[in-house]
Amino acid sequence: MEKRPIRDHRAGPLLPEILDRWSPRAFDPEREITESEKFGLLEAARWAPSSANNQPWRFAWIDKTDKKFDAFVELALMPGNAIWAKNASALVVAITETEENGKALDNAEYSTGMAVGQLILQVQYLSLHSHQMGGIYHDEIKKFLKLKDHHIVQAVIAIGEIADADTLPAELAEREQAERERKDLKDIFIYGV
Numbered sequence: 078m079e080k081r082p083i084r085d086h087r088a089g090p091l092l093p094e095i096l097d098r099w100s101p102r103a104f105d106p107e108r109e110i111t112e113s114e115k116f117g118l119l120e121a122a123r124w125a126p127s128s129a130n131n132q133p134w135r136f137a138w139i140d141k142t143d144k145k146f147d148a149f150v151e152l153a154l155m156p157g158n159a160i161w162a163k164n165a166s167a168l169v170v171a172i173t174e175t176e177e178n179g180k181a182l183d184n185a186e187y188s189t190g191m192a193v194g195q196l197i198l199q200v201q202y203l204s205l206h207s208h209q210m211g212g213i214y215h216d217e218i219k220k221f222l223k224l225k226d227h228h229i230v231q232a233v234i235a236i237g238e239i240a241d242a243d244t245l246p247a248e249l250a251e252r253e254q255a256e257r258e259r260k261d262l263k264d265i266f267i268y269g270v
């Protein structure tokens with residue numbers, strides 16, 4: 078199944094990482110992420126832009142090789158996500174720090190999204206794939222990571238090497254092969270297009 082976007086005829090070249098990125102559920106459970114891959118991903122996130130360079134993103138990396146990985150899958154992910162995300166090589170929690178020394182960090186959630194955007198393109202650059210999840214148990218994750226009140230758990234990002242769709246339960250295998258869809262440009266531009 079072709080997963081690449083059907084491109085707007087007016088568009089010039091796009092980054093291959095944008096063209097190749099999509100969110101699979103079938104991950105190879107044997108694949109381990111190397112140290113250099115891991116730190117490349119973290120660097121991509123770290124160098125994201127933010128308001129007044131306030132860098133409000135925080136991350137937790139729960140590696141497949143971590144003895145707490147299975148427990149984290151169980152406590153953090155809703156069952157519909159846990160069933161496939163347990164095969165990912167790593168689960169990354171994206172967190173926003175909303176204040177520092179009692180002062181609110183401007184645009185903190187927006188900037189956290191910027192950092193995740195860079196992270197997932199770097200994932201793609203490594204020929205790995207990512208799948209973000211909002212279907213998570215925020216309070217349980219906060220407890221697990223001993224987060225503070227001024228931390229917001231945004232999402233968990235599954236990262237790994239893509240596997241064949243037929244490694245998934247039948248219903249998920251079907252969804253895995255579905256066409257990708259997007260709104261038309263005219264539906265997302267309020268002005269100028």
Ligand SMILES: Cc1cc2nc3c(=O)[nH]c(=O)nc-3n(C[C@H](O)[C@H](O)[C@H](O)COP(=O)(O)O)c2cc1C
Nearest residue numbers: 098099100101158208209210211212213231232257
């Ligand atoms: C904030 C956010 C939350 C998401 N939550 C889930 C989720 O809980 N489970 C899931 O299977 N996919 C989840 N997704 C993945 C989206 O469904 C997916 O990105 C969207 O359908 C577009 O598909 P694509 O990423 O393949 O282009 C989430 C994506 C984002 C950005």
